[in-house]
Structure formats: structure tokens, C-alpha cells
Amino acid sequence: MKTDPDTIRNWRPQTQLVRGGTNRSGFKETSEAIIATSGYVYDSAEEAEDRFKGLNDGFTYSRFENPTVDMFERRMALLEGAPLARGTASGMSAVTAALMCQLRAGDHVVAARALFGSCRYIVEDLLPRFGVASTLVDGRDLGAWRAAVRDETKVFFLESPTNPTLEIVDIAGVSEIARAAGARVVVDNVFASPMLQHPLDLGAHVVVYSATKHIDGQGRCLGGVVLGDETFVLDELRPFLRNTGPSLSPFNAWVLLKALETLPLRMAAHCRNAAEIADFLAAQSGVTRVLYPGRTDHPQHALAMRQMSAGGSLIAFEVAGGKAGAFRVANALALIDISNNLGDAKSLVTHPATTTHHRLTEAARAELGITPGLLRLSVGIEDVEDLKEDLARALQANR
Numbered sequence: 001m002k003t004d005p006d007t008i009r010n011w012r013p014q015t016q017l018v019r020g021g022t023n024r025s026g027f028k029e030t031s032e033a034i035i036a037t038s039g040y041v042y043d044s045a046e047e048a049e050d051r052f053k054g055l056n057d058g059f060t061y062s063r064f065e066n067p068t069v070d071m072f073e074r075r076m077a078l079l080e081g082a083p084l085a086r087g088t089a090s091g092m093s094a095v096t097a098a099l100m101c102q103l104r105a106g107d108h109v110v111a112a113r114a115l116f117g118s119c120r121y122i123v124e125d126l127l128p129r130f131g132v133a134s135t136l137v138d139g140r141d142l143g144a145w146r147a148a149v150r151d152e153t154k155v156f157f158l159e160s161p162t163n164p165t166l167e168i169v170d171i172a173g174v175s176e177i178a179r180a181a182g183a184r185v186v187v188d189n190v191f192a193s194p195m196l197q198h199p200l201d202l203g204a205h206v207v208v209y210s211a212t213k214h215i216d217g218q219g220r221c222l223g224g225v226v227l228g229d230e231t232f233v234l235d236e237l238r239p240f241l242r243n244t245g246p247s248l249s250p251f252n253a254w255v256l257l258k259a260l261e262t263l264p265l266r267m268a269a270h271c272r273n274a275a276e277i278a279d280f281l282a283a284q285s286g287v288t289r290v291l292y293p294g295r296t297d298h299p300q301h302a303l304a305m306r307q308m309s310a311g312g313s314l315i316a317f318e319v320a321g322g323k324a325g326a327f328r329v330a331n332a333l334a335l336i337d338i339s340n341n342l343g344d345a346k347s348l349v350t351h352p353a354t355t356t357h358h359r360l361t362e363a364a365r366a367e368l369g370i371t372p373g374l375l376r377l378s379v380g381i382e383d384v385e386d387l388k389e390d391l392a393r394a395l396q397a398n399r
């Protein structure tokens, strides 16, 4: 018996993540297949002609569509509650496509200043080369978003929580301003993950992910995804992706598709561990500041809890002794790895000032709160007691 689409939409999320989008081949495999093919064959020239005219269903070329990628996209769309999703080769190709497919020379973009480094490059350096102006604002300040609007403003772009200082942007508030200005809101939802925050429900138009992060969550491959309504995905995003070609490989789509089966379990473990580690760090001498959206001392805790269902997997904390102190702590960690990736099953620590944000000027870093003693911890799903012991030992090395 084949499950009809309405039944699938009514499944609860955990069921959708295990079974949604599954499209078995003629072999009736239990687990989703990797259809590793670039092209497809037709029974006749007439069938090929009809396929290209869109008169029959089926695949034509894997730059356009692929059965394994298609399963991943369908499962992601169910999870996000979005009409449609498109997979891409990386998170950055998702961001680039989501912005460039809808912008043209003369348009204007307003973006939050606290953005992933490469996203800032797209907004500040790349788009202006093609005549798209941009204004960076303090994303926390709704008045700043409102003041930045021009007649030509087409897109608002933001992430929340932000990297690495975990600032929260009021997605509903920003979306209201954008809608009044006739602009679309694109949200990079990587830090919250699709489990904790649903930007479309808060009024955003488009959601993008680096699937490399929590969605794979096991450090195995790159991938990205863009989600939105039919008009955006079919009329604007699809032609851009088809003709520029940042396609998700069937193998990577398969890794990500299977990873979605365990995403709720992993995110629950990430959040449980991170909440406990944040409280633990706050109680340690030698830790001068802890930023975690799930803690009541986070400056925007109330807003974070309004738009996210938990505090997430990331913690920013500052240690005494500036850069030297941060390096001493990172180097003394024995279990937690030094790595700039995040959302991984393995706990990873990075020093933003000298890695992910080293290209910014000292002043730009200061503006974002990226101090020399700041460390970003992506809390994994190991036993939390081992993580605490490792951190306690490392902090001891900085006494």
C-alpha cells in the first residue's frame, strides 16, 4: 500500500523524519537508496520530448533533480512546514542562491551585522559588485532595521542566534517591518536548527541551512538547503540553481536524509548537555562571562524562549587572561577538540577572534562583542560528566 501525501503531512514530526519523502525503487529496499547517476534514460524520443515539456513526471539530469536529493528535500520541507525545499552543495551555496536568485542591480539589502563570516562577504563584498547595495544594522535593534529601509529594499537577511556571541534577533518583529516595506526576510537558521525554531511561522519568507551543521551533525559532509513558498522556489530559486549548478550530490543527500531520522534525538541531547555545561561554566572561577540563550542571565533570554523551544547547542564564554588565557584553556582540553565546525556529535571549541572572525578589524570584532578571551563551545552529545571534567581541568590550567 502506498501512503498518500495527506497522510504523510499528518504524521507527527518524528515519524516524518524517519519516513517522510521516502521513494522506493523497484527493488523495494527498506533503507533509502543512493541513486548515483548523472542522467536518466527514456523509453522513446517521444517520452524525452514530453519530459522536457513537463508533460510526464520523471528525472532528466542530476543538476536539475535526483531521486535521493528529492527525498532529502521532501523530508526537509515536512520538517520545516515549508511548501518546498531545494538542496545545495553547501550552506554557502544555499545562502548565495537564496539571495542572488531574487536580487538584481539597483536593489538594496538590509542585513544584521552579526553574520557568519562568509555571509558577510556575500552581503558586503559580492552583492555590491553586481549593483546590489547593502546596509548592515545591529540586528537586535528593531528601530535600526526600520531606519535602514529604502524604496529599493528587497531583502532582509539575518541569523539568530548569531555566531559567535549568540545574540537574538526578533524574527517576528523584523518580519513585520519587512512586510510593511514590501521586502522578503531570509533567515539563516543554522544555530537554532529546524528542531528549535521555525522562522516561517514567525513571518519570515525564506529559510536557509548549512546542513553540514546539526542536520548531518556527525561531521561527514557538506550540504545546504533553501526552503520557501512555491512562487519563490519554483519561479526564482529553481532556475538559478538549475543554471548555475551548486547541486547537492546524491551521496551527501543520502547522508543528510538518514541523519534527519535521528535529528530530534541528537538535538535533545545537545540542548540538555549545553544547558548543564552553561550553568557549570557560570559557576567556575576564571570564567568572566557566559552567553547561552537558555540561561536567564542572557540579555535576550525572554525573546530567545519566545521564538526557540530550547537554548541550543552553542555556548560563548570568556575566560580570564585574554587571548593567552583562551589559548591556555583550549590547549589544555583533552576530550573537547579544537575545531571551527559546530553542531557535531563531538564537542568542539574555537577561538573566534583568531579563526572564524580573524578577517574582521579589531574594531569590528569589538562591536560584535568578540573579545580576545572569548571561546565558542559547540556542545556535543558525549556524557556531560566527561565534558565537565575536561572543562574543569582546562580552566585549572589558566589559574
Ligand SMILES: *Cc1c(COP(=O)(O)O)cnc(C)c1O
Residues within 6 Å of the ligand: 090, 091, 092, 093, 095, 116, 118, 119, 159, 163, 188, 190, 191, 209, 210, 211, 212, 213, 222, 223, 224
Ligand atoms: C557553517 C555556516 C554557514 C555555511 O555553511 P557551509 O555548509 O559551511 O557552507 C552559513 N551560516 C552559518 C550560520 C553557518 O554556521
